[in-house]
Amino acid sequence: MPKYLQISQQLAARIQDGSLPAETKLPSETELMAEFSSSRGTVRKAIDALLEKGFVRKQQGKGVFVLSQDAIEFQFNGIVSFSEAHQKMGQHEVETDVLSCDVIDATDELAQLFSVKKGTSITRIKRVRIIDGERVILDINHFVTELVPGLTSAVASGSIYTYIEQTLNRQISYAKRKIEAQPATAEDRAQLDLEGTTHVIVITNDTYYYEGQHFEHTESRHRLDKFQFTDIARR
Amino acid sequence: MPKYLQISQQLAARIQDGSLPAETKLPSETELMAEFSSSRGTVRKAIDALLEKGFVRKQQGKGVFVLSQDAIEFQFNGIVSFSEAHQKMGQHEVETDVLSCDVIDATDELAQLFSVKKGTSITRIKRVRIIDGERVILDINHFVTELVPGLTSAVASGSIYTYIEQTLNRQISYAKRKIEAQPATAEDRAQLDLEGTTHVIVITNDTYYYEGQHFEHTESRHRLDKFQFTDIARR
């Protein structure tokens, strides 16, 4: 791991374990250079990484200050999978029900979406996420089979992103994300405990490899009252 | 303006006017150094700025590639006000109806939220956003009066962020943002054209100055079917 990330992680650990509480000032760049025996540029890269993750704010002439932690717990800055997000939320019982995992031919619509030929093999997975006993999220994933081979129900019951990064050893680069409300479909009503709500929140996710290949299109359909999304924006 | 931002803006302009279309490779760092007569570090900072704004992706050994433009149009990365966002959306007729603009004493709830004493002066503004003739968004703003003095209905009918940055000459640093669904309130039903929908999407925004002062708490209540949020996330 690069040196600047090591420094960044050590500082993040101090923030999370409370040894650097909210509103306190981080050591100055000069002090950090001495502590970690590194150059100013490297220390600054480490701090910038904390900035992007929403751990700190910087102010010229004054210093770098720790932000309050509550925002970080629920934070979706960056690409975070369902498994990763709910590990952090703790205290909730989370199960996954894999409804189906099959290989289909790309329809016109899917072919255009992924910029592949009609009929190209697509792996489709449908899963319901059960939180504290309630069926509240329906995930419908589409993967270009050639780009994500070997997907099975067993893999789908765990974290597909871990499978892609660890087993397939591919790097995920970026995702286009859209959040909107849609009327509930028949499938939503069949699979989820909607409790009379008429709409669902749909998070559409298009994910790309480092090389720019579009490998995933996912709809994550949430029951209205169980949905929440937070982040930190910077001017 | 710093040199790296000048370079970044010139490159962004080339992407937006189509002279650098999607998937094309940017000039290499060496070439950009020559073109802009600057150092490698400066050119790299310029490219990193484009990266954060979702204009390009980088790949070691290959180059920097332009991302497709459609994602950028609807992009809400960063802190964007209603006025700023809808300027970019074009072709929609947008009006603002200022319902009220008054100064109140902070309740227990507001006092705790802003970390001020109970009774501190708060400026409260309620506005309805009318898009193509339909009343679809109810904005309820709370500002700490001391931190944002001089707010009037006239100011509220334009862009408050422009007023803060240009007239008050204060720098906005970051915002904590939350998106969730809530049952529609009586006020929602009175002020918005809900067309029978039972819930609204609520975007809660807490905004901070550069010095860390929490000056704004806003609820933006959207009709379900007129709400959409997009961004680009990076791993």
Place this chain on the structure above:
DNA sequence: CATAATTTGTACGTATGTATG
């Protein structure tokens, strides 16, 4: 298949500017 050239990534050093107290 091996090597070299190209391109981005990391790290160090130095100098000067700007904001704060």
Place this chain on the structure above:
DNA sequence: TCATACATACGTACAAATTAT
């Protein structure tokens, strides 16, 4: 006025990934 702290800019060197030779 001065010291401190972050911001910008230039330069150098080597590493790692990719592509061309």
